[in-house]
Amino acid sequence: MLSQKARYALRALIVLADRDDSEPMMIADVAKAADVPRKFLEQILLELKKRGIVRSTRGRQGGYQLGKSAKEITFADILRVTDGPLALSPCVSQHAYQKCEDCFDEAICPIRKALLAARDATAHVLEGQTLAAAVTQSKRAH
Amino acid sequence: MLSQKARYALRALIVLADRDDSEPMMIADVAKAADVPRKFLEQILLELKKRGIVRSTRGRQGGYQLGKSAKEITFADILRVTDGPLALSPCVSQHAYQKCEDCFDEAICPIRKALLAARDATAHVLEGQTLAAAVTQSKRAH
DNA sequence: TCTAGTGTCGATATGAATGATCGACTTACA
DNA sequence: TGTAAGTCGATCATTCATATCGACACTAGA
Numbered sequence: 001m002l003s004q005k006a007r008y009a010l011r012a013l014i015v016l017a018d019r020d021d022s023e024p025m026m027i028a029d030v031a032k033a034a035d036v037p038r039k040f041l042e043q044i045l046l047e048l049k050k051r052g053i054v055r056s057t058r059g060r061q062g063g064y065q066l067g068k069s070a071k072e073i074t075f076a077d078i079l080r081v082t083d084g085p086l087a088l089s090p091c092v093s094q095h096a097y098q099k100c101e102d103c104f105d106e107a108i109c110p111i112r113k114a115l116l117a118a119r120d121a122t123a124h125v126l127e128g129q130t131l132a133a134a135v136t137q138s139k140r141a142h
Numbered sequence: 143m144l145s146q147k148a149r150y151a152l153r154a155l156i157v158l159a160d161r162d163d164s165e166p167m168m169i170a171d172v173a174k175a176a177d178v179p180r181k182f183l184e185q186i187l188l189e190l191k192k193r194g195i196v197r198s199t200r201g202r203q204g205g206y207q208l209g210k211s212a213k214e215i216t217f218a219d220i221l222r223v224t225d226g227p228l229a230l231s232p233c234v235s236q237h238a239y240q241k242c243e244d245c246f247d248e249a250i251c252p253i254r255k256a257l258l259a260a261r262d263a264t265a266h267v268l269e270g271q272t273l274a275a276a277v278t279q280s281k282r283a284h
Numbered sequence: 285t286c287t288a289g290t291g292t293c294g295a296t297a298t299g300a301a302t303g304a305t306c307g308a309c310t311t312a313c314a
Numbered sequence: 315t316g317t318a319a320g321t322c323g324a325t326c327a328t329t330c331a332t333a334t335c336g337a338c339a340c341t342a343g344a
Contacts, residue, residue: 002230002257004303010253026319035244039305046321059312062319075256088144102177110276111152114217114268115144121263126256134252146332169291181334188292201341204290 006082008036009044013078014138016054017070017131024056024063044082051081070135076126086126087119094123148224150178151186155220156280158196159212159273166198166205186224193223212277218268228268229261236265 011034016025027045031038045064048054055067066073076086080095090098091106092115103109153176158167169187173180187206190196197209208215218228222237232240233248234257245251 001226001232003301007231007253014252024319028319037304040303042321043304056320057312058310058320060318061313062311064320075260084143089149090143108280110156110280111149113279114271114276117271118217118264118267121267122260125260125263129256129259134256137255138250138252168289179333182332184291184293185333198291199341200291200339202289203342204340206291 002079003083005040005044006079008034008041009048009078009082010075012036012041012044013048013053013066013073013131014134016064016066017073018135018138021065024061024065026063030064047081048078051077053077053081066131070132071130073131074127075129075131075134076123079126086123088115092116092119094119144221145225147182147186148221150176150183151190151220151224152217154178154183154186155190155195155208155215155273156276158206158208159215160277160280163207166203166207168205172206189223190220193219195219195223208273212274213272215273216269217271217273217276218265221268228265230257234258234261236261 012030015030015033019025027042028038030036030045031041034041036044045054045056049056049064049067052067053073054064056062056064079086085093085096087093087096089100089112090096091100091103091109091112099106100109100112103112106112154172157172157175161167169184170180172178172187173183176183178186187196187198191198191206191209194209195215196206198204198206221228227235227238229235229238231242231254232238233242233245233251233254241248242251242254245254248254
């Protein structure tokens with residue numbers, strides 16, 4: 001399951017993607033539009049910023065904007081920030097690989113093999129879902 | 143990520159699947175073979191029993207066996223017991239659907255659409271992975 | 285019928301993660 | 315230089331994950 005944090009991040013980013021990106025949007029406004037607790041959103045945006053998904057401007061007239069084109073930001077990118085690796089086990093993670101402690105031989109582990117297939121399938125789908133597509137879709141529906 | 147509980151369940155079930163199933167195996171023996179804390183395994187097996195994945199015999203000479211053929215038990219079945227729905231959100235779960243509280247219209251929710259695709263992909267893979275296949279594979283490797 | 289060996293079940297302990305909030309600080313523009 | 319913005323560290327409440335304990339119920343075999 002997604003964490004609440006992930007839901008908030010997705011909603012906030014869709015808000016940012018769905019507007020004229022020429023000037024930044026204040027945290028408070030994003031929080032209101034995306035229905036996210038203001039202070040919590042702060043933390044989330046900071047993490048997204050560290051990964052380059054958004055960028056910020058300080059001081060007056062400051063706020064947040066996407067860090068790159070909405071076409072280049074995928075759901076996979078976002079979920080990796082908020083919820084960690086997509087994989088069901090560290091031993092099948094592409095971006096955060098780690099050996100299982102109690103696995104004596106990865107090569108023949110029957111569990112690993114199944115999890116690897118699951119990871120590939122999930123990642124393939126989520127890496128194909130961009131923010132731009134999400135915005136387009138929700139606009140078309142109105 | 144999988145919970146520890148899920149890893150334990152998978153390992154224990156592979157142990158049960160990988161033996162002559164004519165007589166039950168004691169919890170203590172399963173715990174040892176699968177390297178799972180005995181008391182914790184108790185709880186896990188009870189839950190698996192409720193879902194029909196294993197069955198038990200009480201009293202002397204008692205113990206656990208698979209509840210059906212290893213060919214009919216999928217990783218999806220097991221993970222649903224230990225970790226809940228495979229879906230990333232209740233609103234896209236097949237077996238445990240629930241409406242999002244703060245989602246005003248499911249039909250046009252751009253997040254939901256992405257999560258639905260992810261669920262389908264994951265479920266498809268995990269429902270294709272049986273205990274029997276896992277055992278066969280690990281045997282072939284030796 | 286007794287008893288030893290087995291699963292069952294409810295309660296509880298503990299630590300970690302999650303979700304959320306607060307207040308002080310820094311930066312930038314007018 | 316004052317004010318409006320983001321930044322950052324700390325903290326807190328609650329829930330969840332992991333694990334353990336002890337008493338109980340059931341059954342085969344002596």
